[in-house]
Amino acid sequence: xxxxxxxxxxxxxxxxxxxxxxxxxxxxxxxxxxxxxxxxxxxxxxxxxxxxxxxxxxxxxxxxxxxxxxxxxxxxxxxxxxxxxxxxxxxxxxxxxxxxxxxxxxxxxxxxxxxxxxxxxxxxxxxxxxxxxxxxxxxxxxxxxxxxxxxxxxxxxxxxxxxxxxxxxxxxxxxxxxxxxxxxxxxxxxxxxxxxxxxxxxxxxxxxxxxxxxxxxxxxxxxxxxxxxxxxxxxxxxxxxxxxxxxxxxxxxxxxxxxxxxxxxxxxxxxxxxxxxxxxxxxxxxxxxxxxxxxxxxxxxxxxxxxxxxxxxxxxxxxxxxxxxxxxxxxxxxxxxxxxxxxxxxxxxxxxxxxxxxxxxxxxxxxxxxxxxxxxxxxxxxx
Amino acid sequence: xxxxxxxxxxxxxxxxxxxxxxxxxxxxxxxxxxxxxxxxxxxxxxxxxxxxxxxxxxxxxxxxxxxxxxxxxxxxxxxxxxxxxxxxxxxxxxxxxxxxxxxxxxxxxxxxxxxxxxxxxxxxxxxxxxxxxxxxxxxxxxxxxxxxxxxxxxxxxxxxxxxxxxxxxxxxxxxxxxxxxxxxxxxxxxxxxxxxxxxxxxxxxxxxxxxxxxxxxxxxxxxxxxxxxxxxxxxxxxxxxxxxxxxxxxxxxxxxxxxxxxxxxxxxxxxxxxxxxxxxxxxxxxxxxxxxxxxxxxxxxxxxxxxxxxxxxxx
Numbered sequence: 046x047x048x049x050x051x052x053x054x055x056x057x058x059x060x061x062x063x064x065x066x067x068x069x070x071x072x073x074x075x076x077x078x079x080x081x082x083x084x085x086x087x088x089x090x091x092x093x094x095x096x097x098x099x100x101x102x103x104x105x106x107x108x109x110x111x112x113x114x115x116x117x118x119x120x121x122x123x124x125x126x127x128x129x130x131x132x133x134x135x136x137x138x139x140x141x142x143x144x145x146x147x148x149x150x151x152x153x154x155x156x157x158x159x160x161x162x163x164x165x166x167x168x169x170x171x172x173x174x175x176x177x178x179x180x181x182x183x184x185x186x187x188x189x190x191x192x193x194x195x196x197x198x199x200x201x202x203x204x205x206x207x208x209x210x211x212x213x214x215x216x217x218x219x220x221x222x223x224x225x226x227x228x229x230x231x232x233x234x235x236x237x238x239x240x241x242x243x244x245x246x247x248x249x250x251x252x253x254x255x256x257x258x259x260x261x262x263x264x265x266x267x268x269x270x271x272x273x274x275x276x277x278x279x280x281x282x283x284x285x286x287x288x289x290x291x292x293x294x295x296x297x298x299x300x301x302x303x304x305x306x307x308x309x310x311x312x313x314x315x316x317x318x319x320x321x322x323x324x325x326x327x328x329x330x331x332x333x334x335x336x337x338x339x340x341x342x343x344x345x346x347x348x349x350x351x352x353x354x355x356x357x358x359x360x361x362x363x364x365x366x367x368x369x370x371x372x373x374x375x376x377x378x379x380x381x382x383x384x385x386x387x388x389x390x391x392x393x394x395x396x397x398x399x400x401x402x403x404x405x406x407x408x409x410x411x412x413x414x415x416x417x418x419x420x421x422x423x424x425x426x427x428x
Numbered sequence: 429x430x431x432x433x434x435x436x437x438x439x440x441x442x443x444x445x446x447x448x449x450x451x452x453x454x455x456x457x458x459x460x461x462x463x464x465x466x467x468x469x470x471x472x473x474x475x476x477x478x479x480x481x482x483x484x485x486x487x488x489x490x491x492x493x494x495x496x497x498x499x500x501x502x503x504x505x506x507x508x509x510x511x512x513x514x515x516x517x518x519x520x521x522x523x524x525x526x527x528x529x530x531x532x533x534x535x536x537x538x539x540x541x542x543x544x545x546x547x548x549x550x551x552x553x554x555x556x557x558x559x560x561x562x563x564x565x566x567x568x569x570x571x572x573x574x575x576x577x578x579x580x581x582x583x584x585x586x587x588x589x590x591x592x593x594x595x596x597x598x599x600x601x602x603x604x605x606x607x608x609x610x611x612x613x614x615x616x617x618x619x620x621x622x623x624x625x626x627x628x629x630x631x632x633x634x635x636x637x638x639x640x641x642x643x644x645x646x647x648x649x650x651x652x653x654x655x656x657x658x659x660x661x662x663x664x665x666x667x668x669x670x671x672x673x674x675x676x677x678x679x680x681x682x683x684x685x686x687x688x689x690x691x692x693x694x695x696x697x698x699x700x701x702x703x704x705x706x707x708x709x710x711x712x713x714x715x716x717x718x719x720x721x722x723x724x725x726x727x728x729x730x731x732x733x734x735x736x737x738x739x740x741x742x743x
Contacts, residue, residue: 097638117638118646130639134658143654147644155653209643 047108047122047216047249048073049094054103056089063089064100065273071217076243076250078260081270082296087253090270091219094251096120107216118147123210124219127226129202131194137205138177138190144213145173180208200231207242217249224259236262257297261285269293291409294336300364303342303376307335307404315404315414318372320348324399328412336403339364342378344387347396351376353387367393480722486715493709505716515717517692518700525610525696526675532614533671534664537621542656544622545629555626562619570684573612574599599685602693609694612681617674621667628663632656662736669732673725697721 049071056064063086071077079087092098094105096117105112112120123144131140146155149169154160181187184204194202203223210218220239224232240263243250254260260267261281268278269292277289288294294302307317309332313325317335344365351367354375363380365387378395380386387393399416406412487505491498509515544554561569576583577598585595598608636655645651657664679698682688688695688703697717705714 095642097641116646117641118644122642124639124642126635126639128633128635130633130635132636132639132654132658134661143640143645144643147650147654152647152650155650213644 049217049249049251050104050106050109051090051094052104052106054090054093054105055101056086056093056098057101063273064093066103067270067275069268069275069278071249071251074247074249075266076240076252076264078252078254078264078267079270080254080257080260080267080296083255085270086273087255087270088221091124091221091251091253095122095124095219121213121216122219123213123215123217124221125203125206125210125223127222129194129206129223129226131202131205131209133194136191136193137181137186137197137208140194140205141177141180141208141212142173144209145176148213149173176212177208180212184208184211199227200235203227203235207239211242211246215248217251218246220250220252220254222254223252224254225256232259239263257299261297267297269296271296287411288336288403289411291334291336291405291411294403294405298338300339300377300379302336302338302403305335305337305369305374305376307333309333309404309412315402318349318369318374322399322402324402324414324416326404326412326414328406332407333412334405334407334409336405337376337397337401339377339379340381341397341401342376342395343397344378344380344393344395347394349396350392350394353389353391353393356386356389358383358386365393367395483715483718483722486712487719489712491712493705493711495709498712501712505713508713509716509720514692514695514700518688518695518697519720521606521694522676522678522696524606525613525678526672528607528610529613529617529675529678530668530671532610533617533621533675534667536614536618537667538625538660538664540618540622541625541629542652545626555623558622559619561616562623566616566680567684569616570612570681573681574685577608600690602690605686605690605694609678609681609685612685613675613678616681617671621671624663624667624670625660628660629656632659665732665735669728672728676721676724676728 051067051069051071054064054067055062067086067090079090081087089098093100096112096115100113107120107122132143135143149172150160150166154163154166154169160166178187178190181190184207186201186204186208189197189201189205194205197205203226206223223239224235227235236259239250239252243263250264252260252264261284264281266278267281267284269276269284271290271292277284277293279287284293284297288297291304295304305317307315309315309326309328309330310321311330313327315322315324315326315333315335322335349369351369353365354368355366357364357366360383363383363386365378365380367376367378368374369376370392399414402414404412404414488500488502489498490501490504540554540558544551544558547554575581577585579585579595579597579600582598584598588595596604598604632655636659637651640651640654643654645654677698678696679702682694682696682699683702686694688699698721701714701717701721704710704717
């Protein structure tokens with residue numbers, strides 16, 4: 046339905062740069078998540094696309110046409126707000142009907158008493174009624190049409206807000222943290238519903254969230270933003286496995302990726318915690334940071350050892366917090382098998398496969414690695 | 429359980445729970461509950477309900493201010509009142525005043541509040557300027573208005589003459605005097621209403637306007653109809669009722685500028701009451717007028733609480 050192109054978008058509030066030149070292209074029918082910590086500018090970027098916030102420089106194009114001078118109401122985008130922004134004095138039916146009435150009825154036809162007697166108003170109202178009821182049916186809110194927003198639960202309000210966005214078949218949907226006001230269980234449920242909705246509508250979705258789990262589970266592509274810059278965009282798997290920046294690596298994934306201090310030798314080999322890893326790189330010698338995801342840490346064998354300082358057993362998986370001996374560093378390992386947990390304060394050895402390692406230079410940029418041998422560093426685990 | 433915690437329980441627990449309490453402590457609890465209520469109840473009785481009952485009782489007597497005796501005369505005061513042409517003139521004038529001043533002050537107050545709210549600079553300056561009439565003593569301001577409306581050297585007539593229009597003796601002409609007072613009434617009430625509307629406007633979530641914009645409400649009028657007006661509903665009800673009650677109470681401008689004249693064309697209820705009660709000392713009769721006045725105010729208050737019940741969509 047719509048392809049959105051952003052070029053060199055800059056925005057500052059009172060001298061503070063919030064967006065520092067964003068270039069991005071959102072393809073037609075994509076579910077794209079803008080993700081990043083709070084204050085990274087993702088919501089501002091969404092509002093720039095919507096037209097609610099004019100950018101200081103740069104250009105927004107929708108389907109190839111610049112929309113910079115065009116009012117939000119004329120851009121034909123729908124938006125779902127974090128607070129849902131339902132009209133509290135209107136019931137569900139009227140809330141969903143607002144975008145249709147605004148577009149299909151003239152200002153005179155919308156007048157309370159006079160409008161009702163104008164010719165043609167009846168037929169238009171009937172069409173609006175049919176459209177609203179069809180949407181309500183799709184979203185399972187048909188029994189709620191007579192209720193006011195104050196009488197609805199959070200999840201129901203969320204659906205009404207989505208219904209109001211869907212009803213006029215916009216060119217693209219913009220979501221501004223729509224699930225953050227829901228409780229955890231409902232959030233997981235709505236995640237699936239939104240993803241399902243996207244598959245059904247095949248429309249362009251731009252979804253802003255600070256919750257990396259939402260971004261990972263729903264989107265076809267993720268764009269990670271930090272400090273007003275778009276650092277990396279890619280599929281959820283790419284973002285997770287191949288972070289180009291240490292900030293992306295640290296932001297995506299829960300629990301956080303383990304970062305250990307490392308050193309690149311003159312010959313290109315990499316040392317971590319005084320042990321040489323079986324891999325090499327072409328970067329200049331010096332300090333580096335070594336990242337390993339918790340699920341890639343193998344407990345029970347390997348060149349390193351640590352003390353168990355904390356255990357988190359979630360039933361299906363467990364997280365083991367280790368204090369690395371002789372360094373004071375902490376790391377987290379994920380155990381898929383919770384039946385064989387190490388005891389608290391016990392000492393365990395651990396290691397990781399060379400292909401589990403991501404290395405970043407002191408500025409945080411990713412360094413390409415070459416794995417020396419295909420076989421693993423460790424022996425088979427005996428926990 | 430200590431006595432202290434028992435009292436706490438009595439205050440917090442619902443009545444049914446209190447009744448189920450251990451009998452030994454039962455009477456004690458009731459006493460402390462009454463003891464806690466007494467100061468507030470006594471104050472309310474002395475300050476609010478007492479005077480009201482006094483006025484109603486007075487309206488059934490022939491009491492004259494300072495007289496040593498009085499006697500109960502039943503509804504005679506009301507009979508006199510309803511037979512009195514001056515009372516009906518005063519009632520008609522008061523209602524005319526209310527019907528003009530309330531919409532005028534509400535619409536003007538809302539318009540100014542919207543203008544100030546949409547402005548970018550000098551907002552607090554404008555707010556202060558429009559609020560000045562509310563802060564100033566109306567009696568003093570009335571004197572200024574008297575000068576402004578003076579037939580010969582008044583500012584208003586001077587401007588009219590400058591524009592080539594005929595001058596008026598605003599306050600001395602029985603056809604214009606009441607309307608001149610209405611204008612002053614609106615001028616005085618606008619600032620107060622504006623402040624209330626401003627407070628209401630500030631509390632409207634900004635996202636509603638953004639949602640309205642996205643939904644296609646591109647004109648200011650469409651957004652006003654969709655968001656501002658309905659969201660201001662409770663404030664508007666309150667402002668209308670307050671303006672209504674205050675307009676019913678109009679007295680100072682009448683007393684200073686026209687004294688109800690010329691030929692009773694600006695006679696209003698409270699002014700009639702004042703004349704009867706404090707110039708002719710017919711306190712019983714004045715009390716009857718007060719009761720009639722109170723009935724109107726009570727009606728307005730009832731309408732307000734009805735409307736407030738209907739507007740419970742704000743959660």
